Amino acid sequence: MIIKHQDGCTPARQCAVCEAARFLRTKLSSADFAHFVGILEGTGTDLFDKSINDVFDFGVRTANCLSNAKIQTVRQLLSLNDAEFLRLPNMGRRSLNEVKESLGEKGLRFAQLA
Numbered sequence: 001m002i003i004k005h006q007d008g009c010t011p012a013r014q015c016a017v018c019e020a021a022r023f024l025r026t027k028l029s030s031a032d033f034a035h036f037v038g039i040l041e042g043t044g045t046d047l048f049d050k051s052i053n054d055v056f057d058f059g060v061r062t063a064n065c066l067s068n069a070k071i072q073t074v075r076q077l078l079s080l081n082d083a084e085f086l087r088l089p090n091m092g093r094r095s096l097n098e099v100k101e102s103l104g105e106k107g108l109r110f111a112q113l114a
Helices: 011-027 030-041 060-068 074-078 082-086 093-105
Strands: none
Touching: 060 093, 074 093, 082 093
8 A cells, every 4th residue: 555645734743644654564564554554544445344345356256155155245155163164054165265365455354353
């Protein structure tokens, strides 16, 4: 993620913004950092409250199983651990690996919000 300075910032404020962004980037996961920046920018977009269908491109079987289990948001998905995920009806190792790979691509992991 790139943070750009807004017009009208003073040099002192730009340095503080850059330094804060660099610090946070080293301490937060990519998803948490994006969430934090979204709050600061006032976009009102919370990655965790987005539909999993808007964020991930899961296969038909995985998407249908998640839908049937009423797992609709990223937050709900991230609250599960591996064992809970595998206990969902018709979920198996392939779906688990597919989801874990997709989560990893976005800097997310199971049980992140548990």
